[in-house]
Amino acid sequence: xxxxxxxxxxxxxxxxxxxxEFLTGMHNQISSLCAYVExxxxxxxxxxxxxxxxxxxxxxxxxxxxxxxxxFFTYMSDRVHIISGMNLPLAMxxxxxxxxxxLDIAAIIAEAQQQIIYMNNQKSEEKIEDE
Numbered sequence: 001x002x003x004x005x006x007x008x009x010x011x012x013x014x015x016x017x018x019x020x021e022f023l024t025g026m027h028n029q030i031s032s033l034c035a036y037v038e039x040x041x042x043x044x045x046x047x048x049x050x051x052x053x054x055x056x057x058x059x060x061x062x063x064x065x066x067x068x069x070x071x072f073f074t075y076m077s078d079r080v081h082i083i084s085g086m087n088l089p090l091a092m093x094x095x096x097x098x099x100x101x102x103l104d105i106a107a108i109i110a111e112a113q114q115q116i117i118y119m120n121n122q123k124s125e126e127k128i129e130d131e
Contacts, residue, residue, distance in 0.1 A: 001055045002098045006091060007033040007047075007072065008062035016060075019088060020095050029098050035068045043071060051075045058094055058105070060086035081105060089115040 006013040006020075017032040031050055035043050051057055051072075057080045061069040064084035072082050083090070083105070090112035097103050 002029070002103070003053070003055050003057050004030045004091070004095055004098060005033060005050050005057055005059045006030065006086065007035065007059060007068050008086075009035050009066060009068055010037060012062055016086065016088065016091055020091055023092060024095050026095055026098075030095060033068070043068070047071055047075070051080055055079075057081070058083065058098075060084075060091055060094070062086060083109065087112060087115065 006017050008016075011034045013032040013034050017030050020030055021027050033043070033046055033050060035041070051059075059072050059080065059082045061072065061082065061084045063069065066084075069082065069084045072080070076082050083094075090109065093108045093112060094103075094105075097108070
């Protein structure tokens, strides 16, 4: 079985998880980790509990240089995949393909990167084409 963990500073991860559940109807294979929300939270222990399984795990984190991403590094393996710079298209593509035996993470990342668009430029290009 394959699972998705969404991890971030503050509550971004929970919001993205809730949005994914709303859009996909998936509830059992997605977990979130909201780091540093409570001073008493033991992030290292929470991460250990999330990855302490035989399941294959894909971890989406908010930013590459952040402490949340860094804390997952010790668990990175053929079974635990870490992707930083999460966005909704990336998370949704991965969530919808968790059951796919031929999951191509690199292709999903490339596709998600194409969803980052400066829309003002799109509007300018449309004007040029219309002239």
